[in-house]
Amino acid sequence: MSSRFNPQAADARWQKIWDERGSFRADDASPKPKSYVLEMFPYPSGRIHMGHVRNYTMGDVLARFRRMTGHEVLHPMGWDAFGMPAENAAMEKGVHPGDWTRANIATMRAALKRLGFALDWSRELATCEPEYYGQEQALFLDLHAAGLVYRKESAVNWDPVDHTVLANEQVIDGRGWRSGALVERRKLSQWFLKITDFAEELLDGLETLDQWPEKVRAMQANWIGRSRGLRFRFALDHVVGGIDHIEVFSTRPDTIFGASFAAVAADHPIAAALAAKDPALGEFIADCRRTGTAAAEVETAEKKGFDTGLHVIHPLDPNWRLPLFVANFVLMEYGTGAVMGVPAHDQRDLDFARKYALPVTRVVAPTVEQAGEPIHDEAYTGPGVIVNSHFLDGLGAEEAKAGIIGRAEEEGWGEGTTVWRLRDWGVSRQRYWGTPIPIIHCDACGPQPVPREQLPVVLPEDVSFDVPGNPLDRHPTWKHVDCPNCGKPARRETDTLDTFVDSSWYFIRFASQPGDRPFDRAVAEQWLPVGQYIGGVEHAILHLLYARFWTRALKRIGRIDVAEPFTGLFTQGMVTHETYKAADGSWLSPEDVVSRDGQIVVLDTGALVNVGRVEKMSKSKKNVVDPGPIVDQYGADAVRWFMLSDSPPERDLPWSEAGIEGSWRFVQRLWRITEPGEGASGEDRELDKRLHRTVAGVATDIEALSFNKAVAKIYELANAIEKAKPSASRDAAARTLIRIVAPMIPHVAEEAWARIGGEGLIADAAWPEVDPALLVDDEVTIAVQMNGKLRDTLTAPKGMDKAALEALALGSDRIVRLLEGKEPRKVIVVPDRLVNIVA
């Protein structure tokens, strides 16, 4: 019998057996309780990295564990396969994006399979295949029919060299990230999804997501950004370009009597109208546009304004005029693009007022007596009562807000309203490698939906990337079609959908994928919502918000009765690694360095290496460890075990050579511990208790995704089994140990299970039963403290009464010595825990 577990042979053997038996196929018709475990599907970049391995290992442990506890588990895998890198590869290497993507998928699928994940590969999907994106087109048309899709002119970042729209993140210092060309602002007609229609429910829905990290909920709430306040009109003292008033929004209408100016954004229509006659203002506006919106610039940018010479009339006093400025800190994109300035109670307004010598009037004070106290360098934003405000005097802020809103509505110059930070979702991308938007443009009839029977609108294969721009746009035939309405020649929409649309419903398609519809409602509803979703925090806002929106939109149009797609969300930490730098400052890869006599040196030269911070694995810092060779060397289980050990899953996991060695040692140790014995007899009650406590504890830890704690408990049990003398209990413990490690290190578990003659596959085994009687101790260790400091420990039967415990503690040699015959002032007894003697 081999004394070593050989993953190179065993891993593939068990993977093949699971595959042939269809062990991890989810059965829609199963009567068992359903459990949907999902990890964020990967982009097929070409290789898997440690982050994937960690992510999918966590999900896998949970999925396998749920199977063991009697659930029918859906644990699928697929590919977020559209996107720019494929087009970049096409431009750089001349490969077709489809060929490149499909080859990458094949490579990555093989790499994932080597890790032995309990995935239902029969449901595998790739978003770049017409079977998927065609159904997405159908859903898009459903939303379109329901009025949740519209077309609007919108400013975009246009790269004039690549002839394409760039996302904000792709514009670096005003230049395209690839071409380096100065980016232009262009107005393009684009398709939008009405996510703002759902702002309120998306925000309120967050409160039901109690199994989401607080951080993610806070980020989404922030992003949606609800502000309640008053929208009201300031009449102008002169009509300019046909404009006789401006509309402003304020969350602090209670401070309206403290206003000392009004300001509009540089892009505001009135600014444009005024600039037409005033070159100086035109110059100022141009200047504002030059200032970027990057965080650093915003922080240092001075608050600047241009006095238009116009005045607005205070709505509560026709004789009160406030100067109107164009200001660089007012954003056209938020609220109405115009504000009232209340310097006493807003820091930004105060800075501005000081600069332009505008009045500062306190209208809120902590107490009425402080009404006359001047404002110095700091605006007062604290609580208090309204002062210097006529009929509002003496009211609290909330009452005053309600009062002003009521009056504005009564008098017709304003109304209470809610303003959202959230914008509608622009989904048009001027790219080839994405889902074609199923619309046909007709000069006579306007944009027409593609008739259902013509779906999917399939991407043409014969495209070239040797010229910049969108290949769909210049394809000789593809876009030329007849209008479905009038039959005259018309053009296909050549924009494709944002890839975030693809990932907004893939979890529904996993649950049900009929050929003729996006999904079967009844089947999908059996599985959804996803019980546990696992992925990186980088998707905390966009992907998770879009998926929530899409699901709610489908619910609103009656396609599925699920409001929130993901009941539980877990955001895992990154896999990190030390960084190494040579003397000349260049980065060194972990393969180039070696530890020698307690120092890190360059492998070839022996030169001393500077060991840098532990950081996220990245190509630029050369600290990437590729999972492939590691799996070759140590096998899938050692890698999986490493991913689960030590660091709590939400925190970063530092990869180390020593760590993977340790995991390898454990896998081998487990193999030795579980070697079938001679069939010893006899009971070992201590070990029995340890075993049952471990089984119960590991189950709790896995449910809570506290894998590091489960690992620690398993080590303790393994240590105890090794130390125990041969007995029937010891054999039973070893046997049970195999089952509880099975979700984490399934290959060695199967092999060990087969070796001891276990019935069936461990992949189909049940989680061991726990005998509650063995979870309670009959003896407990009592801590004996004096003045809160530990002085002694003693053993007592469980449940001993207070008086007996006190007597026992006072009889302890150490205590007798320390008391020196004096009487304790007080004795506190916590049964089964401790005795504290106060002297």
Added chain:
RNA sequence: GCGGACGUGGCGAAACCGGUAGACGCGGCAGACUUAAAAUCUGCUUCCCCUGGAGUGCGGGUUCGAGUCCCGCCGUCCGCACCA
């Protein structure tokens, strides 16, 4: 500025409702086995002025008792940010 985490040995970390701080792993040290090495096993491993004392970022507080609760600081990381 707003929001969210976090701070415990040389390192990754445990510690349930306030009740024996440092479980478990890594690394290190010593030893066993071996001609030797690997592998494996055993013991030790928070610090110090070591019959004792100190100790969970710092300073206070509540309590018989605080890593845990309260107040005030310091520091690190992440997200958003001229949001009216």
